[in-house]
Each structure stands twice: as structure tokens, then as C-alpha cells.
Amino acid sequence: MAIRLKTKFTLTTALLVLGVVAVVSSVYVVTLTRQSVRQADERARFVAQQIFLQAQHALNDAAEQGAAPASVRPEDLREYVRRTLEESAGLSGLIEAALGYSPTIYEVTVVDDAGVVMLSSDASLPSRHTPRRTSFEQLVRSGFVEQLRVLYGPQNVYEVNLPFNLSDAPFGEIRIGVSTVFLRGEITRNLQSAVLLVLGAVLLSTLLAAAVSHATLRPLEKISAQLDRITQGKFEPAAPAALLAPIPSRSAGDEGQSGDELAQVSTKINVIGKQLQDVREIFSTLRENMAQVMAGLEDGLLLFTADGRNVLASPSVEKFLGVKPDALLGRRASEIFPAEHPLRAGGGLRMEGDLLERVEGAEARLGGLNGSPAERERRVGVSVQVIEEGGSRMGALVTLRDLDSLERIGSQLEVSERLAALGRVTAGVAHEVKNPLNSMRLWIENLKEAVPQEQEVARQGLKILDSEIDRLDRVVRTFLDFNRPVELRLEETSLGELLREVVAVAQPQIDKSGVHVSLECAEDVPPVRADRPLLKQALLNVVLNACEAMPDGGRLTLAASAAGGGDRAQVSITDAGRGIPPEYRGKIFQLYFTTRPGGSGIGLATTFRIVQMHGGSIDFTSEVGQGTSFTIELPGSRPHGAAARARENVHAQP
Ligand SMILES: Nc1ncnc2c1ncn2[C@@H]1O[C@H](COP(=O)(O)OP(=O)(O)OP(=O)(O)O)[C@@H](O)[C@H]1O
Numbered sequence: 001m002a003i004r005l006k007t008k009f010t011l012t013t014a015l016l017v018l019g020v021v022a023v024v025s026s027v028y029v030v031t032l033t034r035q036s037v038r039q040a041d042e043r044a045r046f047v048a049q050q051i052f053l054q055a056q057h058a059l060n061d062a063a064e065q066g067a068a069p070a071s072v073r074p075e076d077l078r079e080y081v082r083r084t085l086e087e088s089a090g091l092s093g094l095i096e097a098a099l100g101y102s103p104t105i106y107e108v109t110v111v112d113d114a115g116v117v118m119l120s121s122d123a124s125l126p127s128r129h130t131p132r133r134t135s136f137e138q139l140v141r142s143g144f145v146e147q148l149r150v151l152y153g154p155q156n157v158y159e160v161n162l163p164f165n166l167s168d169a170p171f172g173e174i175r176i177g178v179s180t181v182f183l184r185g186e187i188t189r190n191l192q193s194a195v196l197l198v199l200g201a202v203l204l205s206t207l208l209a210a211a212v213s214h215a216t217l218r219p220l221e222k223i224s225a226q227l228d229r230i231t232q233g234k235f236e237p238a239a240p241a242a243l244l245a246p247i248p249s250r251s252a253g254d255e256g257q258s259g260d261e262l263a264q265v266s267t268k269i270n271v272i273g274k275q276l277q278d279v280r281e282i283f284s285t286l287r288e289n290m291a292q293v294m295a296g297l298e299d300g301l302l303l304f305t306a307d308g309r310n311v312l313a314s315p316s317v318e319k320f321l322g323v324k325p326d327a328l329l330g331r332r333a334s335e336i337f338p339a340e341h342p343l344r345a346g347g348g349l350r351m352e353g354d355l356l357e358r359v360e361g362a363e364a365r366l367g368g369l370n371g372s373p374a375e376r377e378r379r380v381g382v383s384v385q386v387i388e389e390g391g392s393r394m395g396a397l398v399t400l401r402d403l404d405s406l407e408r409i410g411s412q413l414e415v416s417e418r419l420a421a422l423g424r425v426t427a428g429v430a431h432e433v434k435n436p437l438n439s440m441r442l443w444i445e446n447l448k449e450a451v452p453q454e455q456e457v458a459r460q461g462l463k464i465l466d467s468e469i470d471r472l473d474r475v476v477r478t479f480l481d482f483n484r485p486v487e488l489r490l491e492e493t494s495l496g497e498l499l500r501e502v503v504a505v506a507q508p509q510i511d512k513s514g515v516h517v518s519l520e521c522a523e524d525v526p527p528v529r530a531d532r533p534l535l536k537q538a539l540l541n542v543v544l545n546a547c548e549a550m551p552d553g554g555r556l557t558l559a560a561s562a563a564g565g566g567d568r569a570q571v572s573i574t575d576a577g578r579g580i581p582p583e584y585r586g587k588i589f590q591l592y593f594t595t596r597p598g599g600s601g602i603g604l605a606t607t608f609r610i611v612q613m614h615g616g617s618i619d620f621t622s623e624v625g626q627g628t629s630f631t632i633e634l635p636g637s638r639p640h641g642a643a644a645r646a647r648e649n650v651h652a653q654p
């Protein structure tokens with residue numbers, strides 16, 4: 001249980017006061033006891049002295065009045081004294097008064113030298129022999145503890161003795177009995193008032209301590225509340241003036257500062273709170289920017305602290321590791337990449353405990369996500385940068401890169417660039433070739449008329465020249481057709497419908513190869529804005545290739561679906577044909593690349609160009625002997641966001 005500072009302060013003060021009071025009280029009790037015992041002794045002695053004097057008076061008075069003992073025998077003398085003392089009114093008055101005013105005196109007795117009582121405050125005692133009691137002197141001399149033991153033990157009566165002579169011979173003694181119970185009563189009475197006083201003092205000091213601690217600790221409570229607000233991020237400056245004031249420095253003359261130390265602390269906390277809030281705002285802005293930047297990254301990024309804990313993972317990490325980035329945060333490097341992990345076992349990552357070692361451009365192979373064999377194996381580029389500052393390790397950054405798709409993108413870019421360059425050159429060349437060709441054709445027509453019928457060889461030569469010029473003309477026309485800027489006639493088009501038309505056109509080839517077609521069209525495929533004949537041509541080229549890849553029949557699947565969160569439409573054309581060998585994969589979109597006898601290598605190049613003109617993209621996966629799947633993605637005609645921007649770019653293209 002946590003005790004509040006205020007309570008602690010009050011309790012400590014109360015305990016301190018109690019301690020001091022206890023010490024003082026002990027000393028007081030000791031002094032009081034010793035003093036009471038000594039006073040009782042002095043009083044008893046004083047009373048004995050008084051009685052002695054009074055007895056002397058009584059005897060003198062009796063002698064003056066002519067009284068005398070019957071004889072000089074000791075018995076008569078004793079009897080004379082006893083009677084005289086007994087009859088003395090002054091003496092008995094004195095004894096009564098002594099008992100009355102001295103609370104500790106229990107008994108007053110006068111005995112003769114044989115110990116027989118002559119006179120006593122106890123009426124039953126006279127003429128009886130009484131033994132001496134313990135001397136009070138002994139109690140006076142004993143130590144404090146012994147005194148307490150006696151006083152608070154069973155009742156006991158001590159005696160103060162005063163022997164006296166008669167005619168210079170010892171005659172008797174005066175005994176003053178002092179009761180321990182009476183003495184105790186007297187001490188206790190004095191103590192009672194002292195105890196009340198002590199209790200009052202402790203109570204008062206506790207109340208005072210509580211009030212003082214409340215007053216002094218109040219600013220601390222305010223500061224604590226201030227700190228609470230700052231930690232919860234709900235900081236609001238207490239007083240603007242306090243914020244503007246410079247932080248009071250320790251060296252500055254403290255007397256000159258307004259407010260006490262606690263007020264200064266409060267001001268400083270205000271300033272720190274403001275700074276903290278600024279830092280927090282900057283941090284959250286940075287984090288947002290960072291998240292945006294990372295969301296757009298194709299590469300997977302993982303940042304680890306100096307002790308190997310993950311503090312940052314980009315969204316695309318999921319593509320490589322099959323785990324959501326959030327699930328990686330805070331985990332150790334050795335948990336994320338256990339020894340048997342393909343990225344480590346394959347020689348990509350090197351680690352010692354949780355510490356990643358520097359790696360540059362290593363290559364590893366990752367199987368299907370979560371080990372699913374359906375996904376093909378991928379080549380992944382792995383780099384680890386160790387971040388150091390001043391020679392000490394600050395952390396490590398792991399970069400994962402999908403090398404396959406990178407190569408594909410690279411080759412597609414290359415194809416686009418080459419097509420563009422080729423377009424520029426061939427357009428010029430074809431134009432230049434076309435004119436001489438036309439003039440050559442004209443001259444051949446003239447020659448045909450001029451050469452007589454019987455010159456068989458010449459006429460045959462002219463025929464060959466004519467057909468060769470035709471062939472050249474066709475080639476030049478294809479060149480020009482391919483590179484001529486096309487004016488797109490865009491209209492809202494349903495991909496499902498378009499695919500059905502494509503299948504109808506390709507029906508002869510489909511039947512010839514014995515291919516079985518299945519068409520799957522999802523309900524949510526967004527319509528696209530497309531030049532119908534062109535897009536149909538593009539899809540047809542892919543379908544024809546698929547049929548040619550399956551000369552002995554097989555399944556051809558055409559599917560249309562939504563992509564990019566519904567902004568885009570996607571068509572996939574999947575065959576179960578011979579597949580594309582890896583060495584050809586970078587070339588199939590190139591103009592005139594063909595492996596098919598009788599093929600011209602124009603089909604896919606045309607498809608690529610048409611898809612590009614529509615602001616779309618084309619990609620494929622292929623497995624030799626298993627089949628090939630082409631995927632064409634096109635922006636939807638009613639895009640919400642990303643696709644809209646892509647379309648604007650398409651319009652801007654020449
Ligand atoms: N589905 C497929 N399966 C296997 N190989 C394919 C497939 N599609 C294309 N190819 C390969 O890509 C090459 C280029 O194809 P492209 O369509 O551009 O030319 P082509 O079919 O050879 O000739 P054409 O110009 O008459 O279409 C093909 O020769 C073939 O090797």
C-alpha cells in the first residue's frame with residue numbers, strides 16, 4: 001500500500017515529537033520519583049523533630065507545674081513520661097495534624113528504649129511492644145529501578161527514626177511510618193497531569209504537522225497533476241506568461257526569482273511540457289510521412305534496434321514473410337528469422353544471436369508464402385546495412401527485393417523504350433522506302449507493257465520483282481501501321497462481353513487445337529473505357545498464342561475480375577501449354593521475336609502497345625511444361641482514386 005507523502009510527513013513528525021516527549025517524560029518520571037521519596041523522607045524527619053520538641057515542652061511544662069515521677073526507678077520514670085506525653089494536648093494535636101497534612105505518613109509512634117509504645121496515632125498500640133520496621137533511609141539510598149519496584153510492589157511501611165535521651169541517657173525513639181501506597185498515590189497524581197500534558201502536546205504537534213505538510217505539499221500535488229497531463233499528451237500551458245519566461249538558471253541570483261523553488265519547478269515543467277508536445281507533434285507527422293513513403297515501397301524494409309528488436313516493418317514485408325508488419329514489431333531478429341528460415345538457410349542473412357551482420361546484394365530463394373506449394377519459388381535480393389554512430393552499433397536495416405518482378409519490370413521498360421526508339425527510326429525509314437518502292441512499281445508496270453510476250457525469262461523476272469516489291473510494301477506497311485500514332489475511340493466496355501467476342505473470333509483456332517475454353521466473369525468487374533476493336537485485337541493475340549501453345553488440346557481459362565480495390569479491372573488468360581523457357585521470358589514482348597515457325601513476332605508486341613495506350617499493364621507467369629498465365633490490368637471507367645490519376649497520364653501520352 002502506498003502511503004501519501006503528506007501522511008508520511010505528518011506521521012514522521014508525530015513520531016519524532018512522541019520520541020522526544022518519551023525521553024523527556026522518562027527523565028521527568030525518574031526525577032519525580034526520587035524527589036517524592038526524598039521529600040517524604042524530609043517531611044517525616046521534620047515531623048519527628050517537631051514531635052520531639054513538643055514532647056520536650058510537655059515534660060518541661062509538667063515539671064514546672066510540680067509533677068514528678070513517683071520514684072527514681074526506671075519503671076516509675078517511664079510511667080511518668082508516658083502519662084505526661086499522653087496527657088499533652090499539644091502533642092496529640094501535632095500528631096493528628098502531621099497525619100493530616102502529610103499524605104505519605106501512615107503512622108506516628110513514640111516508643112521507650114525497650115520498644116514498648118508510649119504514644120501512637122494508632123490507638124491499639126500503646127503499652128505494646130512493637131518491632132522496628134525497615135528504615136526509610138534504605139529506600140532513599142536505593143537506585144531508581146529498585147525504588148519503582150518497591151513503590152509499585154505490594155504495600156509496605158518504612159520507618160524514619162529519631163532516638164532521644166532523657167537525662168543524657170537513651171530513653172526512646174520517635175518512629176514515623178511512611179506507607180509505599182501513600183507515596184505511590186502521590187507520585188501517580190503528579191504523573192497523571194504530566195501524561196495529559198504529553199498527550200495534548202503530541203496531538204497538537206500532529207495537527208500542526210498535518211497543516212504544515214498540507215500547505216507545503218500542495219504545490220507538489222499541482223506539479224504531479226501537471227506531469228500526469230503531460231504524460232497523457234493533454235498538455236495545456238498553465239499560464240502563457242510562465243512559458244515566455246526564460247528557464248530560471250541555477251546560477252542566477254535566486255533571491256531575484258519570483259516564487260519559491262516549487263513554483264520555479266512548476267514553471268520549468270511547463271516549458272518542458274511545451275517542448276515535449278512539439279516533439280510529439282513532429283514525431284507523429286514524421287511517422288505519418290514515413291508510413292506513406294513505406295506504403296509506396298515495393299521493397300520490404302525491416303529496421304532493428306542495437307539489441308536486435310524490430311521497430312519498423314514496411315507493408316510490403318508481408319509479401320516476403322507472409323506476416324503482417326504489425327505482428328513483427330517488438331519481436332527479436334532471431335524469432336523473425338529462425339535458423340531454418342529460407343532467408344538464412346539459403347545464405348541470405350547472417351546472424352549472431354540477434355545481431356544481423358552486414359550483407360550486400362545476396363540472393364536467396366523463398367518458397368510459397370506459408371510454405372504453400374501453389375505459390376512459385378521466388379528469387380529475393382537481401383541486403384543488411386548495419387547502422388553505426390561513433391563506432392557503436394545503433395541498429396540494422398534489412399531490405400528484401402523481389403528480383404523476379406524487378407527483372408520483369410526491367411524487361412517491360414526495355415521493351416517500351418525499344419519500341420519507342422524503333423518506332424521513331426522505322427517510321428522515317430519506311431517513309432523513305434515507300435517512295436522509291438512506288439516509283440519502282442510504276443516502272444515495272446511500264447516494263448510489263450514494253451517487254452514482248454515471247455521474252456519468257458524477262459517476263460518471269462518481272463513477275464518475281466513485282467511480288468517481291470509487294471512483300472517489301474507489306475513489311476513497310478506493317479512497320480508504319482505499328483508505329484502510327486493511333487487515335488483511340490474510347491467507349492465504356494464490359495470485359496466479359498469483349499472476352500466472349502474474342503472467343504467467337506478465335507473459334508476456328510480453338511477447334512483446330514481441340515482446346516476447351518472456360519470463361520469466368522466475376523460480378524464486380526468494373527467496366528473500362530476502351531477502344532473496342534483495338535482491345536479485342538490485343539486479347540485475341542494472347543488467346544491465339546495460348547491455342548498455339550496447346551497444339552494437342554488442353555484447358556484455356558479466360559477470367560475477368562476486379563483489382564486494385566475495385567478501381568481496376570483485370571483479365572487473366574491461362575493455358576496449360578508448353579510454357580515459356582526462362583531465357584525467352586525477357587524477350588516475348590519484343591517486336592519480331594518469335595519461336596514459332598511461320599510466326600511473325602508481332603502479336604505480343606502489339607498487345608503490349610495497346611494495353612499501354614489504355615493506361616494498363618500486362619504481366620505473365622509461366623512454368624515450362626505446365627502452362628502460362630497472362631494478366632492484363634486496366635483502369636476502370638469510374639475510378640475513385642489511384643486509377644483516375646493513371647488515366648490522366650494516358651491522355652497526356654502522344
Ligand atoms: N501462351 C504461350 N505459350 C508459350 N509461348 C508463348 C505463349 N505466348 C507467346 N509465346 C512465345 O512468345 C513468342 C512471341 O509471341 P508473339 O505472339 O509476339 O509472336 P508469334 O505468336 O510467334 O507470332 P505472331 O506475330 O503471328 O503472333 C512466341 O513465338 C512464343 O515463343
Ligand SMILES: [Mg+2]
Binds near residue numbers: 541544545599603604
Ligand atoms: Mg502470336
